[in-house]
Amino acid sequence: EAGVAQSPRYKIIEKRQSVAFWCNPISGHATLYWYQQILGQGPKLLIQFQNNGVVDDSQLPKDRFSAERLKGVDSTLKIQPAKLEDSAVYLCASSLMMSSAAGEQYFGPGTRLTVT
Amino acid sequence: DAKTTQPNSMESNEEEPVHLPCNHSTISGTDYIHWYRQLPSQGPEYVIHGLTSNVNNRMASLAIAEDRKSSTLILHRATLRDAAVYYCILRGRSFGNEKLTFGTGTRLTIIP
Numbered sequence: 001e002a003g004v005a006q007s008p009r010y011k012i013i014e015k016r017q018s019v020a021f022w023c024n025p026i027s028g029h030a031t032l033y034w035y036q037q038i039l040g041q042g043p044k045l046l047i048q049f050q051n052n053g054v055v056d057d058s059q060l061p062k063d064r065f066s067a068e069r070l071k072g073v074d075s076t077l078k079i080q081p082a083k084l085e086d087s088a089v090y091l092c093a094s095s096l097m098m099s100s101a102a103g104e105q106y107f108g109p110g111t112r113l114t115v116t
Numbered sequence: 117d118a119k120t121t122q123p124n125s126m127e128s129n130e131e132e133p134v135h136l137p138c139n140h141s142t143i144s145g146t147d148y149i150h151w152y153r154q155l156p157s158q159g160p161e162y163v164i165h166g167l168t169s170n171v172n173n174r175m176a177s178l179a180i181a182e183d184r185k186s187s188t189l190i191l192h193r194a195t196l197r198d199a200a201v202y203y204c205i206l207r208g209r210s211f212g213n214e215k216l217t218f219g220t221g222t223r224l225t226i227i228p
Contacts, residue, residue, distance in 0.1 A: 004159075033215075042203055042218025043160065056215060091159050103207060103214055105152075107159025 002026065004108035006092050012114045018080035021111045025073070025094030031055075032069055033105065034077050035091040043091055049075065079113075087115045120204045125223040128194050136189040136222055138204030143184050148207045150216065151178065151189050153200040160203065160218075163189065199226045 005024040013019050025032050031050050035043035046065065048056040051072040060067070064083070069075040079086055089110040095103050121139040128134040140149065151163040164171055164178045166187070171178040177190040191198055203221040208214055 040220070042201075042220055043216075044218070045215050048215060093159070104162040104165075105160075105216065107161065109157075110159050 004092055004094055004106055006090075006108040006111055008111055009109065010112050010114075012116065013082055015084055015115050016081040018078065019082055019113060020076050020078045021090050021092075021113075023075045023077070023092030023108060025075070025092070026106055029094035029096055029106070030072070031095045031103075032075050033093040033095075034067055034075070035093065035107075037089045037091055037110070039088070046077070082113075082115045084115050087113055089113070120206060120219055122202070122204050122219065122222045124220065125225065127225045127227055128191075129227050130196060131193055134191040134194045134198070134224065136191075136202050136204075136224065137186065138188070139186045140204070140206055141185045143206055144208070146209045148209065149178065149180060149184075149187050150205045150207050151176070152203045152205065152216070152218075153198075154203070154221070155197075155200045163202070165207070194224075194226050196226050196228060199224060 004026055007022050011019055033048050034046045036046050037043040046060045047067045049069040052069045065079055067077045089112050091107055091110045093105040093107045095105045148165050148167055150165040152160040153163050154160040164173055164176050166178045166180050179188045201221040201223050203218050205216050207216060
């Protein structure tokens with residue numbers, strides 16, 4: 001079974017530029033998550049999709065971050081304009097369904113973003 | 117969100133058992149206890165979860181205190197590949213409360 005795919009793996013941009021990350025979840029997984037992980041911290045949930053609808057985006061800085069999940073499969077996360085404090089690893093995860101006993105989430109390898 | 121408390125770091129010798137503790141004194145009756153681990157330069161991976169009873173799987177065992185205010189992840193025979201950050205997380209079951217809230221976890225070092 002193929003895992004969660006993310007691209008690019010690394011990205012370096014200057015502040016005030018824009019950047020986009022792509023995620024392809026495991027086939028058949030209805031729920032998709034984007035996390036931000038700053039160095040030395042645990043991942044922080046940015047947004048959660050159930051199919052192509054947003055379930056939770058309470059921690060997404062909506063003035064500069066946006067995300068979409070067209071057709072309930074792939075997803076993109078965009079930052080525009082980027083700030084220095086956006087330097088982090090951006091992780092995508094997916095799960096079969098939201099409300100299950102385990103709700104085991106499968107994570108991709110992440111995209112390491114450096115903003116200079 | 118209910119919080120968990122874990123030691124920042126632990127060390128263990130290779131091929132010996134490892135007991136990783138987690139305190140969650142404010143756990144609610146409907147919260148599951150989840151453990152994830154994150155190997156260097158990788159995304160987190162699911163390890164195990166439980167509600168009230170002790171649980172075993174191919175990766176580890178989870179021992180849950182009778183009052184559910186603490187739990188212990190047990191790696192029966194640590195290998196160098198078990199060196200990772202281990203996260204203990206409480207996960208709700210009600211709609212909209214299923215998200216994983218990661219803390220800073222326990223960094224486990226395995227000594228050869």
